[in-house]
Amino acid sequence: xxxxxxxxxxxxxxxxxxxxxxxxxxxxxxxxxxxxxxxxxxxxxxxxxxxxxxxxxxxxxxxxxxxxxxxxxxxxxxxxxxxxxxxxxxxxxxxxxxxxxxxxxxxxxxxxxxxxxxxxxxxxxxxxxxxxxxxxxxxxxxxxxxxxxxxxxxxxxxxxxxxxxxxxxxxxxxxxxxxxxxxxxxxxxxxxxxxxxxxxxxxxxxxxxxxxxxxxxxxxxxxxxxxxxxxxxxxxxxxxxxxxxxxxxxxxxxxxxxxxxxxxxxxxxxxxxxxxxxxxxxxxxxxxxxxxxxxxxxxxxxxxxxxxxxxxxxxxxxxxxxxxxxxxxxxxxxxxxxxxxxxxxxxxxxxxxxxxxxxxxxxxxxxxxxxxxxxxxxxxxxxxxxxxxxxxxxxxxxxxxxxxxxxxxxxxxxxxxxxxxxxxxxxxxxxxxxxxxxxxxxxxxxxxxxxxxxxxxxxxxxxxxxxxxxxxxxxxxxxxxxxxxxxxxxxxxxxxxxxxxxxxxxxxxxxxxxxxxxxxxxxxxxxxxxxxxxxxxxxxxxxxxxxxxxxxxxxxxxxxxxxxxxxxxxxxxxxxxxxxxxxxxxxxxxxxxxxxxxxxxxxxxxxxxxxxxxxxxxxxxxxxxxxxxxxxxxxxxxxxxxxxxxxxxxxxxxxxxxxxxxxxxxxxxxxxxxxxxxxxxxxxxxxxxxxxxxxxxxxxxxxxxxxxxxxxxxxxxxxxxxxxxxxxxxxxxxxxxxxxxxxxxxxxxxxxxxxxxxxxxx
Numbered sequence: 182x183x184x185x186x187x188x189x190x191x192x193x194x195x196x197x198x199x200x201x202x203x204x205x206x207x208x209x210x211x212x213x214x215x216x217x218x219x220x221x222x223x224x225x226x227x228x229x230x231x232x233x234x235x236x237x238x239x240x241x242x243x244x245x246x247x248x249x250x251x252x253x254x255x256x257x258x259x260x261x262x263x264x265x266x267x268x269x270x271x272x273x274x275x276x277x278x279x280x281x282x283x284x285x286x287x288x289x290x291x292x293x294x295x296x297x298x299x300x301x302x303x304x305x306x307x308x309x310x311x312x313x314x315x316x317x318x319x320x321x322x323x324x325x326x327x328x329x330x331x332x333x334x335x336x337x338x339x340x341x342x343x344x345x346x347x348x349x350x351x352x353x354x355x356x357x358x359x360x361x362x363x364x365x366x367x368x369x370x371x372x373x374x375x376x377x378x379x380x381x382x383x384x385x386x387x388x389x390x391x392x393x394x395x396x397x398x399x400x401x402x403x404x405x406x407x408x409x410x411x412x413x414x415x416x417x418x419x420x421x422x423x424x425x426x427x428x429x430x431x432x433x434x435x436x437x438x439x440x441x442x443x444x445x446x447x448x449x450x451x452x453x454x455x456x457x458x459x460x461x462x463x464x465x466x467x468x469x470x471x472x473x474x475x476x477x478x479x480x481x482x483x484x485x486x487x488x489x490x491x492x493x494x495x496x497x498x499x500x501x502x503x504x505x506x507x508x509x510x511x512x513x514x515x516x517x518x519x520x521x522x523x524x525x526x527x528x529x530x531x532x533x534x535x536x537x538x539x540x541x542x543x544x545x546x547x548x549x550x551x552x553x554x555x556x557x558x559x560x561x562x563x564x565x566x567x568x569x570x571x572x573x574x575x576x577x578x579x580x581x582x583x584x585x586x587x588x589x590x591x592x593x594x595x596x597x598x599x600x601x602x603x604x605x606x607x608x609x610x611x612x613x614x615x616x617x618x619x620x621x622x623x624x625x626x627x628x629x630x631x632x633x634x635x636x637x638x639x640x641x642x643x644x645x646x647x648x649x650x651x652x653x654x655x656x657x658x659x660x661x662x663x664x665x666x667x668x669x670x671x672x673x674x675x676x677x678x679x680x681x682x683x684x685x686x687x688x689x690x691x692x693x694x695x696x697x698x699x700x701x702x703x704x705x706x707x708x709x710x711x712x713x714x715x716x717x718x719x720x721x722x723x724x725x726x727x728x729x730x731x732x733x734x735x736x737x738x739x740x741x742x743x744x745x746x747x748x749x750x751x752x753x754x755x756x757x758x759x760x761x762x763x764x765x766x767x768x769x770x771x772x773x774x775x776x777x778x779x780x781x782x783x784x785x786x787x788x789x790x791x792x793x794x795x796x797x798x799x800x801x802x803x804x805x806x807x808x809x810x811x812x813x814x815x816x817x818x819x820x821x822x823x824x825x826x827x828x829x830x831x832x833x834x835x836x837x838x839x840x841x842x843x844x845x846x847x848x849x850x851x852x853x854x855x856x857x858x859x860x861x862x863x864x865x866x867x868x869x870x871x872x873x874x875x876x877x878x879x880x881x882x883x884x885x886x887x888x889x890x891x892x893x894x895x896x897x898x899x900x901x902x903x904x905x906x907x908x909x910x911x912x913x914x915x916x917x918x919x920x921x922x923x924x925x926x927x928x929x930x931x932x933x934x935x936x937x938x939x940x941x942x943x
Contacts, residue, residue, distance in 0.1 A: 189229045196247055200255045201276070207238050240264050257284055257335050258327035267388075269405075272340060281340035284327070285405035288334050298408065302326045302336060305380065305404050312378040315878050318831060318865075320371040321401045336408070341399040344534060346387035346454060352534070355457030358488045360530060363523030364390065365451050365495075367398040372447065372511035376440050380404065383438060385446035387453060395865060395896060396528035429474035430504050441504040444511065448499030449478070451492075456484045460500075477502050491519045525901055621665065627652065631676070635662035635684070645673040652676035652706075656683035661715060661939045665689050671698040678708040685939060687717040688725075697722070700729035700755070707732070708739040713939045718749030723774050726755040737761035742768050744937045746911055752778045752806070763791040767932050769911050775801035775830075780808045787814035794824040797914050797930040799899070803836045804828050811840045818849040823860040825929035827897060827916050832879070833867040834860075834892065841874040845882060851889040859893040861919050861929055868892055895921040911938045 188208065189197070197203045214232040219225075230244040239247075242264040246253035255262045260273040260282060269286045288298055309322050316322055325337040346364075349356065356364075368390065375382055382389075382403050389402035428442035449460050460478045461469045478500040482493045495514060501507050508514050624644045627633050631651045635641060637658020643666055646652060652674060656662035666672050666688045688701055701718045709730055716727035727747045732738040738760035747753030748771045755778040763777075770776040776798045779789075791805075798804045809817055819835065828834050835850055850869050852860065862868075868890055869882040884890070897920075901913035916930040931938070 190226050193226045193229065193247065196252055200261070202243070202255075203233065203238055207233075211236060211238070254329055254331060257329040257333075258325075260284060260327060260335075260337065270402075273337070281342070282337045283340045283401065284335045284337055285323075285402070286333055286335055287405065287408055299326070299334060302334065302408050305408065308378060308380055311877065312374075312380075313877065314374060314377055316374050316378075317367075317370045319367050319398050319400060320374060320403070321399055322403050323405065336405045338401065338403070338405075341391045341393070341401045343391055343393045343399075346390045346392070346450075349392065349530065350387065350454070350457060353530075355485070356454045356530070357526055358455060358485065358492060359521070359523035360526035361451055361454045361523075362492055362518075362520035363527055364398055364454065365447070365492075366515070366518055366520055366523075368400060368447055368450075369511045369515040369518060371400045372440075372443055373515060375403075375443070376510050376512065381438055381440075381443060383443075385443060385450060387450060390450070392527060392531060393865075394531055395863075396524055396531045397865070398527070427470070428504065429470060429502055432470050432474065439504075440510045441507045444499040444507050444514065445504075447511075448496045451496055452478060452481055452500065455481050455488055455496075474502060491517075624664070635664075637662060637683070639663070640665055642667075643670075643672040647673075647675040648677075650676060651678045651680070653680040654682070654684065655680070658683065659940055661685040661713070663687070666701060669697045671700050672702045674702065675705040677706060678710070679704050679706040680710045680712075681714050682712045683714070683939065685715040685717070686727075688719050697725065699724050699751070700726050701749070702728045703731065704728060705731040705733060707736040709741070710739075711742040711745050713744045713937075714742075715746040715939045716748070716753070718747075718751055718772070720748075720750045720773070722750045724751050725749065726752040726774075726778065727772065728754050730754060730756045730760070732756070732758045732760065740764075742766070744768070744939070746939065747772055747776075750774060752776065752801075754778070756780065758782060758785055759789045764793075765791075765796050766794045767937055768793075768796050769914050769931050769938075770796065770798040770804070771800055771914060773800050775806055775836075776804045778806045778808070780810065781813040781817065782810045783812050785813055787816045788818045788820070790820040790822065792822045792824070793826050795930065795932050796823070796826045796828075797916065798826075798828045798830065799914055801830060802832045803830045804834045806836045806838070808838045809840060809843075813840075816847045816849075818851075820851045820853060822853050822855060823891070824854060824856045825858060825925075825927075826860040827919075827930040828860055828866075828892075829863045829897065830866045831863070833870040833881075834862060835869040836879070837869065837871040837882075839871055843871075845871070845880075845886055848882060849886050849888070850882065852887070852891050853889050854891045858924055858929065859891040861897055861916070861921070862892045862894050864894040864896055866894075893919075893921050895919050 188194070208229075211229060211232040214235060215228055218232060219228050222228075227248065230239065230247060233239045234241055234244050240263050243255055243262075246255060257273065259276050261276055262284065263272045263274060265271050266283060271284045271286075273282045273284045274280070275282060287302060303326055306323060306326060309316075321339055321341050323336045323338045327335045327337055329335065368385070372382070372385075380403075382400070384402045384404075384406035385400075386402075389400065391399045391401055393399060428438070428445035431438055431442055452460050461472050477497070480493055481496055482488050482490075495518065498506075498508055499514065621640045621642050624641045625633055625635070627646060627648060631648050631653060633646070633652075633654040635654065635656040637656055637660040640663045643664050646654075654674075661683050662685065664672065664684055664686045666686065668689045670688075672686065686702060688697070697719075701716065709728075718725045718727045727749055730738075730740055738756075738758065739762045740754070740756070740760040741762070741764045742754075743766045745767075746769045748769075751772060751774040753770045753772045753776050757780055759779045759781060781789075805819075805821070807817065807819065817837065817839070821835070834852070837848055839848065848869075848871060852868065854860065867881045868887050870879040871882055872878070873880045897916060898918045899913070900915045900917055911931055912933065914931065915933055916928045918928075
């Protein structure tokens with residue numbers, strides 16, 4: 182029998198070519214499988230589509246759309262639809278940059294000409310682009326308004342992926358309160374930005390909040406629902422989905438959503454996460470809305486006795502049925518959000534779930550296969566690391582091709598996360614100093630040689646000291662001496678050289694909010710040397726630096742720190758001019774704001790270098806922030822030499838604020854190493870970003886400005902995320918493991934040898 186060439190029908194071929202779904206080489210790959218599936222039967226189009234799905238050239242949903250009569254459209258402007266995510270939302274991929282997006286349909290086919298819909302969406306996008314403040318990194322915002330060939334409008338938002346809070350409630354029930362408190366803190370930061378930008382989220386539900394595979398919260402679905410349906414009123418068209426995030430006053434036709442209605446939605450969301458069920462149990466949306474209008478929501482402690490009093494009180498304030506009784510805005514609630522870090526609880530939740538690469542949606546289109554490959558593992562970290570990474574990638578691909586999908590977990594979060602009580606998932610707080618002498622003593626005067634000797638374990642009240650020569654303040658004992666600065670004060674030190682050894686410096690807690698200096702310690706000297714010091718700035722202040730170093734005019738300046746810890750809310754060290762030599766060795770930077778802040782002004786050089794050895798940076802937005810004033814250098818070239826370092830910034834390793842007329846070519850950053858081991862960096866961070874004044878937002882520095890990028894972007898595991906009850910802050914930040922190749926028996930980061938770090942407990 183004469184064999185005939187198998188091929189799809191002309192109609193299917195034209196559809197595939199029109200949508201850009203398959204080329205001739207892809208059809209040739211399908212031919213053997215089609216021959217096997219069809220056998221002696223005709224090769225119908227359904228057989229070809231089945232073969233293309235099995236070879237991952239199409240998704241099952243795309244194949245079903247091509248079989249409709251008439252065929253469904255898969256293109257929306259520059260986007261290709263992959264599969265639905267919800268009633269109005271589809272997963273799509275951008276044809277040019279291969280980025281995944283969530284496309285929200287704003288109107289149905291017959292309502293594309295709705296009055297004001299297009300202008301409302303465009304005004305929203307313009308307001309987001311022109312916002313004065315950059316949005317928080319965990320806030321995923323729409324970027325573009327697109328239209329398909331049928332006249333339907335779609336709002337494109339970068340796809341956050343991973344798990345929604347809906348899925349977490351289904352898989353493990355109610356969440357432990359430390360995790361809920363951390364989610365509340367992150368969402369309050371997002372709502373604060375929305376308030377300052379004059380925009381409302383409008384869909385603050387458990388489906389809109391997602392958790393990525395690093396335990397970070399992402400707020401999605403911003404603004405699309407309010408554009409699609411701006412008013413929710415009691416009637417036959419009201420659904421449970423409509424009243425899930427609606428404050429009771431919005432049922433009135435004349436009432437518009439505002440910041441107080443957003444707070445109500447947030448309070449209901451947190452209540453639901455703690456209780457594991459909606460605030461009102463009713464299948465009738467009208468009855469639910471009426472109940473919320475007539476009664477305040479019940480105290481969550483009736484269902485969750487372990488919920489702390491402050492969290493229950495905040496939820497009650499946000500969910501008062503009368504908007505006038507709620508806080509004025511998210512910023513007011515955030516100021517009173519008295520929660521310790523709950524990131525470790527979220528990280529534990531992630532670890533009980535299937536890995537993101539196995540639970541993520543697999544893209545099927547060959548042109549976009551690069552999306553499923555691991556993102557940014559290594560950037561020029563030497564051929565040994567590249568070889569190990571390539572080998573690991575091959576093993577990963579082989580394992581993913583045969584590994585079955587992991588089932589849903591069936592145990593409750595309380596059982597999955599806690600072998601002890603639920604409060605055990607809290608991040609370890611810095612230990613309370615137990616000194617041998619509880620009486621606060623006056624700081625001694627310097628002796629004839631400029632030395633101030635302190636006794637180990639004793640507490641001291643600081644005095645400002647200014648000497649023309651060398652000033653040394655030291656404690657030679659095993660236990661550090663504590664210098665407790667008054668709540669509204671700072672410690673001012675001045676000399677040609679200032680040396681600090683064996684000190685634990687902190688600021689006393691203020692009974693009431695008082696204006697305080699923005700530096701814990703203000704030092705003016707040519708050389709600043711620190712050994713075995715723990716500088717703890719106030720955790721409640723994002724503007725207070727641990728040490729502010731002021732360089733005297735005409736002197737180059739030296740700044741060195743060894744075996745020291747910097748914690749608190751602002752920067753670890755801020756400098757009014759870049760020191761000629763800055764060296765950190767075995768230093769922990771655990772400040773919420775960032776590590777180092779340098780200002781470049783008149784007569785400062787355009788080239789600057791620092792050497793960091795066994796440095797661990799955690800919790801901050803960046804390792805280094807550089808501010809270049811208009812009268813400063815005309816270009817900037819930074820060289821950061823890292824030896825066995827770990828950087829975990831939330832945004833970027835380096836951030837630059839240049840003058841308004843600078844271009845990316847005016848900035849150059851070299852990340853180098855002398856040991857051959859690249860620095861370990863948080864995979865969600867960028868190497869370097871700068872503030873683009875024309876866009877009024879941060880922009881990643883191009884690779885041409887990063888010629889020696891010796892950074893390894895991988896996930897890391899620290900001691901506090903493993904619940905090992907560390908006894909001191911530096912023990913909590915010991916690196917236990919990272920996903921990349923190990924080129925040495927000793928892990929990078931701070932060293933844990935005896936006597937290295939300051940001992941703040943007896």
